[in-house]
Amino acid sequence: MLSLLVSAASGQEIVSAFPGQDVLLPCTYSRPDKLQPRATVFWRGKDDINVYDIINNEPDLSSQESRFNKRTRSFPVLYSQGNFSIVLQKVQLTDSGPYDCFILPVDFQLRVQLNVTANRVTGEEGPDTGRRSGSAAVRVNPLSLLLFLLFGKTVLLYEN
Template sequence: MLLVFKVNTAICQVNVQAFIGDAVLLPCIYSQGQPVRGKVFWRDKDDNIVLDIGKDGPDPSTQNQKFRERVFSFPDEYVKGNFSIQLKDVQQSDSSPYECHIPSEDFQRRLVLTVSGKRVEATPGPSGGAAGTPSPLHMVLLCLPLSLFF
């Protein structure tokens, strides 16, 4: 007897930077073409519940106190496979790896949030130029399979 298993696990790590007091987007986009059938679980490095998303939407009642009233999702985007969350009023203690896990689809997205001190407003240099930082959308696009574009 021969058993063949297909493994669809998709794991990509995204690095996200924020400053104390900022709101930051933690991206999690499942783009395999079919709707997600089960729950979506967001966890931090200590396995604290950041947010659980079920068929009826986000369930803030199970959130760890540390994240209450600071984590928000985008329910209108769920049908597109977008389970990204926004973390508001970022604190130094929020620096951590985070994971978005969709067990029914065998999908995981790992993120590392690095929080720095207060944002310092930049002034243009002598050439008038400014430095740019990739947006969270750019970071999401870097983790998508190239086959989606060709």
């Protein structure tokens, strides 16, 4: 099951998860008409490690950091819509930190802060919910994730 907790703060995305979960690291460019037909996108983690590359609209994992090997995937069918989001599978505590998405043809950069929290919070709240001033976290169900991937917009559907 893919869990997604996203909140906005200081011009960056914040994604929170527990160890073992799969998370979406969002990267959507709102003007896909400005992208060249074959975009190049680099995902980099802390210390500039290679998390995921997309070269000429094709995933290129030849220089990917070994700890991300077979734990990342993207959605090539959505590249033409400006969506270069990736899924990081089975997150670990050591995956916490900043991730940068660079879209070269348009000189676009988005920072995603991944917070992997060891302890589950009781109740329906996710990690860090309500603990940061100026931000909020929402648990999003898989249908919301699909809508985000298809349309590049956050649509919140609450689970009971």
